[in-house]
Amino acid sequence: MTPFRIAAISGSLRKASFNTAALRAAQEVAPDDIEIEIVTLEGIPLYDDDLRATGSPAAVTRLCATIASADAVLIATPEYNYSIPGVLKNAIDWVSRAEPQPFKEKAVAIMGASPGAIGTARAQYDLRKVFVYLDVHVLNKPEVMIGGAASRFDADGRLIDEATRKFIASQLAALQAWAHRLRQ
Ligand code: FNR
Numbered sequence: 001m002t003p004f005r006i007a008a009i010s011g012s013l014r015k016a017s018f019n020t021a022a023l024r025a026a027q028e029v030a031p032d033d034i035e036i037e038i039v040t041l042e043g044i045p046l047y048d049d050d051l052r053a054t055g056s057p058a059a060v061t062r063l064c065a066t067i068a069s070a071d072a073v074l075i076a077t078p079e080y081n082y083s084i085p086g087v088l089k090n091a092i093d094w095v096s097r098a099e100p101q102p103f104k105e106k107a108v109a110i111m112g113a114s115p116g117a118i119g120t121a122r123a124q125y126d127l128r129k130v131f132v133y134l135d136v137h138v139l140n141k142p143e144v145m146i147g148g149a150a151s152r153f154d155a156d157g158r159l160i161d162e163a164t165r166k167f168i169a170s171q172l173a174a175l176q177a178w179a180h181r182l183r184q
Helices: 017-030 048-051 058-068 084-096 121-133 162-183
Strands: 004-010 034-039 073-078 108-112 144-146
Touching: 004 017, 004 058, 017 073, 017 108, 017 144, 017 162, 034 058, 058 084, 058 121, 058 162, 073 162, 084 121, 108 121, 108 162, 144 162
Parallel strands: 004 034, 004 073, 073 108, 108 144
Antiparallel strands: none
């Protein structure tokens, strides 16, 4: 059976990132027919249209290829100052200028983790707005907003909260179903 392939992008570069850890949890709870590759945004330069005019930087080319070849994309976004971290927005800005467009017809789901109470809700809604411009088909529900992250992950970054693990599993199933619907 061909697996359903998800490109999972973490909006944090930090080694001990809760958001990257949430994507590792997604790998753990995924059923056998779902394969999740975690993509790093390391090495992506600041967007500069003059730089783009000279050719796509290698890290951007790699990110575009990973998105384009995946069946769906899962983004885990931190919340910085009530919005999307610059690292993630910058990466999306690069991808948005690529031709052919890697996000075209792609099913995308959003999650996020924060030590704060509302688990990146504000950043997630800002990210949804960005994807309106790109005409990306973002999954509506279930929303995965992991608040109080410090107590839901252990010291090794493993998601130990069973309810959150189930939420993530249900989002993966919904993303798979959403991608199949978009293909019809
Ligand atoms: C934050 N943090 C934060 N948290 C939040 O819930 N709402 C916010 O607006 C902000 N703003 C903010 C700005 C900046 C510049 C930093 C560095 C941090 C805290 C943030 O949620 C926390 O650092 C997370 O751990 C970041 O995600 P990762 O790196 O753990 O994935």
